[in-house]
Amino acid sequence: MKIRRYGIGAVALVAASVLALSGCASSGSDSTSSANTAAIITANGSEPQNPLIPTNTNETGGGKIIDAIFAGLEYYDASGAPQLDVAESIETDDSQTFTIKIKPDLTFTNGDPVDANSFVDAWQYGALLSNEQLNSYFFEDIEGFSYDEDSPLTGLKVVDDLTFTVTLKEARSDFPLRLGYSAFYPLPKSAFADMDAFGQNPVGNGPYKLASDTAWAHNEKIDLVVNDQYDGGRKAQNGGLTIVFYASEDAAYADLLGGNLDVLDAVPSSAFSTYQNDLGDRAVNQPAAIFQSFTIPERLAHFGNDEEGKLRRAAISMAINRPEITDVIFQGTRTPASDFTSPVIDGWSDSLEGADVLAYNPDEAKKLWAQADAISPWGDSTFQIAYNSDGGHAEWVDAVSNSVKNVLGINASGAPYATFAEARTAITDRSIQTAFRTGWQADYPGLFNFLGPLYATNASSNDGDYSNPEFDALLQEGSSTADSATANEDFQKAQEILLKDLPAIPLWYSNVTGGYGETVSNVEFGWNSVPLYYEITKS
Amino acid sequence: MAGYILRRLLQAIPVLLGTTFLIYFMVFAMPGDPLLALFGDKTPNPALLERLRQEYHLDQPFIVQYFLYLGGIFRGDFGTSFSGEAVSDILARTFPVTIRLAIMALIIEFVGGVLIGLVSGLRKGKLFDASALVVSLIFISLPIFVIAFVAQYIFGIQLGWARTTVSTGAPIQDLILPAFVLASISFAQLIRLTRASVIETQGLDFVRTAYGKGLSRRRIIPVHILRNSLIPVVTYAATDFGVLLVGATVTEGIFNVPGVGRTLYQAIIRGEGPTVVSFVTVMVLIYLAVNLVVDLLYGLLDPRIRYVK
Numbered sequence: 048m049k050i051r052r053y054g055i056g057a058v059a060l061v062a063a064s065v066l067a068l069s070g071c072a073s074s075g076s077d078s079t080s081s082a083n084t085a086a087i088i089t090a091n092g093s094e095p096q097n098p099l100i101p102t103n104t105n106e107t108g109g110g111k112i113i114d115a116i117f118a119g120l121e122y123y124d125a126s127g128a129p130q131l132d133v134a135e136s137i138e139t140d141d142s143q144t145f146t147i148k149i150k151p152d153l154t155f156t157n158g159d160p161v162d163a164n165s166f167v168d169a170w171q172y173g174a175l176l177s178n179e180q181l182n183s184y185f186f187e188d189i190e191g192f193s194y195d196e197d198s199p200l201t202g203l204k205v206v207d208d209l210t211f212t213v214t215l216k217e218a219r220s221d222f223p224l225r226l227g228y229s230a231f232y233p234l235p236k237s238a239f240a241d242m243d244a245f246g247q248n249p250v251g252n253g254p255y256k257l258a259s260d261t262a263w264a265h266n267e268k269i270d271l272v273v274n275d276q277y278d279g280g281r282k283a284q285n286g287g288l289t290i291v292f293y294a295s296e297d298a299a300y301a302d303l304l305g306g307n308l309d310v311l312d313a314v315p316s317s318a319f320s321t322y323q324n325d326l327g328d329r330a331v332n333q334p335a336a337i338f339q340s341f342t343i344p345e346r347l348a349h350f351g352n353d354e355e356g357k358l359r360r361a362a363i364s365m366a367i368n369r370p371e372i373t374d375v376i377f378q379g380t381r382t383p384a385s386d387f388t389s390p391v392i393d394g395w396s397d398s399l400e401g402a403d404v405l406a407y408n409p410d411e412a413k414k415l416w417a418q419a420d421a422i423s424p425w426g427d428s429t430f431q432i433a434y435n436s437d438g439g440h441a442e443w444v445d446a447v448s449n450s451v452k453n454v455l456g457i458n459a460s461g462a463p464y465a466t467f468a469e470a471r472t473a474i475t476d477r478s479i480q481t482a483f484r485t486g487w488q489a490d491y492p493g494l495f496n497f498l499g500p501l502y503a504t505n506a507s508s509n510d511g512d513y514s515n516p517e518f519d520a521l522l523q524e525g526s527s528t529a530d531s532a533t534a535n536e537d538f539q540k541a542q543e544i545l546l547k548d549l550p551a552i553p554l555w556y557s558n559v560t561g562g563y564g565e566t567v568s569n570v571e572f573g574w575n576s577v578p579l580y581y582e583i584t585k586s
Numbered sequence: 587m588a589g590y591i592l593r594r595l596l597q598a599i600p601v602l603l604g605t606t607f608l609i610y611f612m613v614f615a616m617p618g619d620p621l622l623a624l625f626g627d628k629t630p631n632p633a634l635l636e637r638l639r640q641e642y643h644l645d646q647p648f649i650v651q652y653f654l655y656l657g658g659i660f661r662g663d664f665g666t667s668f669s670g671e672a673v674s675d676i677l678a679r680t681f682p683v684t685i686r687l688a689i690m691a692l693i694i695e696f697v698g699g700v701l702i703g704l705v706s707g708l709r710k711g712k713l714f715d716a717s718a719l720v721v722s723l724i725f726i727s728l729p730i731f732v733i734a735f736v737a738q739y740i741f742g743i744q745l746g747w748a749r750t751t752v753s754t755g756a757p758i759q760d761l762i763l764p765a766f767v768l769a770s771i772s773f774a775q776l777i778r779l780t781r782a783s784v785i786e787t788q789g790l791d792f793v794r795t796a797y798g799k800g801l802s803r804r805r806i807i808p809v810h811i812l813r814n815s816l817i818p819v820v821t822y823a824a825t826d827f828g829v830l831l832v833g834a835t836v837t838e839g840i841f842n843v844p845g846v847g848r849t850l851y852q853a854i855i856r857g858e859g860p861t862v863v864s865f866v867t868v869m870v871l872i873y874l875a876v877n878l879v880v881d882l883l884y885g886l887l888d889p890r891i892r893y894v895k
Contacts, residue, residue: 294842
């Protein structure tokens with residue numbers, strides 16, 4: 048998952064984005080005639096938290112730069128569909144062994160060839176424990192991967208200069224879909240000599256490259272210019288891209304209004320009520336691949352994996368008035384959830400069986416709660432939702448608690464932790480004794496990415512320790528099915544189980560809220576809420 | 587004089603050790619694991635986490651961490667941030683920007699505050715005085731972020747006289763607006779301070795004597811009244827310079843100034859001990875230096891104050 052961070056006020060994962068009046072994202076071709084192909088586009092960003100190495104960049108500040116200067120086997124188009132970029136073909140018979148062919152004669156901007164070794168070496172580097180790469184978990188399905196010791200990826204084999212094979216530990220039908228993510232980008236040979244220096248001044252093969260050795264002005268901006276050698280589907284329609292690092296979204300928004308910024312992908316919450324007026328048809332508000340929920344761990348009294356627990360979870364879910372909260376508190380920049388994934392993902396459905404548990408239904412909620420009380424009385428316990436108070440969550444947590452309190456007639460409140468780090472520590476070491484806020488931003492546009500890491504038995508981010516063999520079996524089945532439509536059916540069925548068990552209570556999808564200046568056009572936001580910078584033209 | 591300065595410099599050593607120890611302890615005592623926060627809502631695998639802990643010495647007890655850090659400082663190594671950048675580089679990058687901003691703000695508030703305060707004091711009770719008091723009261727009661735947002739909106743967005751935020755390299759012309767905003771509150775304080783001090787000095791014997799000797803107002807006001815009124819004003823302005831250097835977090839955030847306040851805030855939130863302590867160490871040094879300079883300035887303003895020993 049990608050972490051979005053803004054220095055001031057919200058270091059936590061700030062799901063700052065969300066949905067928008069659809070359709071307004073791409074604004075016609077009327078001004079393309081006067082477009083200046085040498086114009087530099089300015090966009091907002093934040094200082095990368097880590098050196099600019101693809102396998103070590105897990106937050107959006109560095110992620111947008113990495114995506115601009117590297118080209119992987121695939122890239123994702125605006126709808127999230129994978130398109131071949133460097134790869135000529137990716138083939139498999141069994142979803143377990145993949146043969147990947149690379150287009151010939153491609154080079155990095157320093158002249159190093161883009162070949163099978165530049166992928167295999169980069170992946171080996173990213174997976175090795177002692178290299179401490181934050182994205183190493185992306186390689187966990189490849190044969191030979193180990194979390195506990197240095198162990199080479201034996202599943203990677205170079206066949207010839209332009210061909211290599213990948214063998215997975217078990218079938219994963221969505222593996223090709225993952226290959227557009229930045230962890231799978233190639234690295235030039237020169238990188239391995241001094242990775243620290245490379246991280247400060249990376250050399251890539253993407254649509255843009257760093258303008259100079261000093262292009263990255265720390266904490267201020269990074270200057271990218273077009274890489275003429277790039278010849279994939281993301282050919283830049285402008286002369287370059289300058290990403291300005293902002294400490295606060297407010298400053299970035301002021302710059303957009305002041306004409307100093309061309310494209311903004313995060314409207315500050317202080318402007319939620321005004322930005323559509325300020326920007327008119329240049330405002331963007333569309334769903335993003337960000338799912339928000341709160342998790343009720345099974346170890347809490349009354350919420351075990353039994354009849355009583357299920358009744359109480361369903362009652363709480365039906366006691367929350369999602370449309371009202373997204374309207375009043377988020378000014379329509381969140382979309383009430385109807386499943387556990389996101390509307391931008393292929394296979395999303397708003398009509399899963401049992402999804403009515405996500406609709407506001409006070410009478411039914413009261414009834415279910417009373418049934419649970421008949422099994423074991425709730426007494427005067429308090430239902431609490433933990434959150435980190437440095438991330439702007441207090442308002443909605445209070446609203447959700449009040450909604451639960453009013454409908455069910457029980458005590459409910461928020462349980463703030465001072466910092467994101469403190470909240471995550473309590474969640475990770477399992478010392479937390481309340482429900483807690485959870486959010487997920489997808490790494491790649493697939494249903495599995497919203498389900499496997501979060502709810503599969505013993506999965507890495509299964510913070511509520513949910514376990515259901517039936518759910519695991521359906522995930523497994525979907526993963527080993529080559530046909531993506533069939534796989535998605537399995538994943539939907541798996542979600543129908545989640546809707547009964549409710550290990551987490553789905554709340555809403557975040558939207559991406561943004562806007563752009565009068566001089567730019569062809570602004571379109573990608574599935575991951577980042578504008579497709581290469582398409583933008585400026586007059 | 588030299589002995590006095592030397593003694594003051596030696597006093598700085600225990601102060602520095604004490605503050606770094608306290609600050610390091612406070613960062614250490616912050617709840618939660620800063621490395622976990624690096625992964626967002628995703629739970630990292632334990633082996634990787636353990637390795638990162640070792641790398642940043644977070645697996646060591648507090649006192650070991652502190653002495654490792656202290657030992658590094660004596661070798662000129664201030665540690666590294668989570669992003670792999672040397673803290674000394676971050677210091678070298680951010681302090682010049684903030685110092686520039688602080689000096690500009692100081693000049694604005696000092697010149698403006700003293701001039702208006704002087705005129706106010708001389709014309710006590712007149713229209714000018716009354717209006718200056720009202721205006722300064724308004725500035726004092728407004729929170730700085732309100733002033734900053736309003737200034738940004740009016741001068742940056744509506745009128746377009748200034749850039750809405752500071753561009754790369756923080757050039758002087760971009761810093762003018764944030765400097766005015768930063769100066770606004772102390773400016774109001776300085777008006778009131780100067781005014782009160784001038785009124786008091788005006789009534790003193792030597793001023794009456796000067797008038798009695800038939801000296802011109804042109805000589806009495808700057809030499810006899812103003813100079814003798816400046817001691818509290820200089821003390822305030824110097825302390826304020828220290829505050830400007832360390833406390834511009836809000837203004838730097840709003841105008842996106844890549845300076846100390848913004849960087850320190852991020853480091854605190856991320857729990858980066860070495861970065862926070864290094865910044866604070868430099869700030870303590872600055873405070874000590876500023877205080878020393880102020881004490882020496884007293885001697886210039888009032889020859890009765892002498893540092894003999």
